[in-house]
Amino acid sequence: MGKNLKGKSLGRGIDQKKDGRYRARFKDSEGKTHEKYFHSVPEARNWLEDAKYEYRHNAKERDAPFAETELTVDEWYNFWIKNIKKGLAPNTIRNYEERYKFNVKASIGTKLLKDVKKMDCQLIFNEMSDVYAGSTIRQTYIMIGSMFRSAVENELILKHPLSGSSFILKPVRNINDIHFLTVDEQKRFMEQAKKSHNYNQYALILETGLRTGELIGLTWDAISFPKKTLTVNKTLEFRHKQKFWRAGPPKTESSYRTIPLTDRAIEILKDQKEKSKTRKEAPELNSVLEFFDRRSGKTMTLCMKDLVFVNFRTGMPNKNSSYDTHLYKLCDECGIDHFCMHALRHTFATRAIEYGMPPKVLQKILGHKSLKTTMDRYVHVTEDSMDDAIRNFEKCQAATIGGSKVGQTTE
Secondary structure, eight states: OEEOTTSOEEETTEEEOTTSOEEEEEEOTTSOEEEEEESSHHHHHHHHHHHHHHHHHHHHHHHSOOOOOOOBHHHHHHHIIIIITTTSOHHHHHHHHHHIIIIIHHHHTTSBGGGOOHHHHHHHHHHHHTTSOHHHHHHHHHHHHHHHHHHHHTTSOSSOTTTTOOOOOOOOOOGGGSOOOOHHHHHHHHHHHTTSTTHHHHHHHHHHOOOHHHHHTOBGGGEETTTTEEEEOOEEEEETTTTEEEEEOOSSGGGOEEEEOOHHHHHHHHHHHHHHTSOOOOGGGGOEEEEEETTTTEEEEEEGGGBSOOOTTTSSOOOHHHHHHHHHHHHHHHTOOOOOHHHHHHHHHHHHHHTTOOHHHHHHHHTOSOHHHIIIIIOOOOHHHHHHHHHHHHHHHHHHHTTOOTTOOOO
């Protein structure tokens, strides 16, 4: 491992010389050393990565001439999305299809794979910048990156057009902009929600942290009252363009989970169970929806008649957009800023951390693969919680040092 002049590690292949310049070097398979000097570490690292890449592929051409494909981007995309990406979650597939159709196809669809350059990709992101949110542009970036990476791995092209390059992308929404309710807002909202037919849905999310699709697709067979658990193994959403309900697996592999229920959650579900005996049920509730379960590899079913929550007027499940519209109305009535259903999940996570739940436990309850996602995206620290924390620290600190005052000495 190379080091700088202060002894700090710079990583394999990079060191700093006495004149302040950074040297990047590597030895190829023939024993020849390649090196170059730079004024900054990032420059050295970029050159090192590109130089190794070029050497590997030049060697490949020497050993076995590389014949790049004559496939167009359209042709490769159609094969890639139907075959290589077949096992992805339905929502991810849908997002990829929409991004390709609306943002990529017109720009590079008819180009040969081997002819796509960095500037072609940058133009796509630039054209999206004035119309789309940063998260949607980044989603397009990920889709393009994955598609071309697969082309490289399958030896259809020699070099990835995004490899070793940085792109100017519109920033995604700042984590601090993600909405959650303060304790006071939560109390005011729930007090107002008691007057609505959706109270149990909102209250259950605040007790479990369920995603909206998981709540909508919740069926009674997923709940064990004796064990006080709720199992997440499917979701349900309404496809507005196609005008039908679609069942599906949880968002990711980590989203399959069994959640221990609080006494409050049990109380909510028992109340809902009682209400279901006299609820209105539309004829469509007799439908049985099939979906592919990625965990078992089998076709599973969701019996809509077994759904825990349905709209009291229509006898059908509530659509995600309907929940949000109702939330805005409640927010206006209790005098707080508008928020969407997912903010209730954020609020659950925030309260859990404030009340002392270990982050690793919260990660499992929320169904996150990464603890970093749990901490960075969903957990927020309020001013009240900071004040409580420093008061608790003060109390413990005083006990540790024996309550001595500043400037006071003990003998």
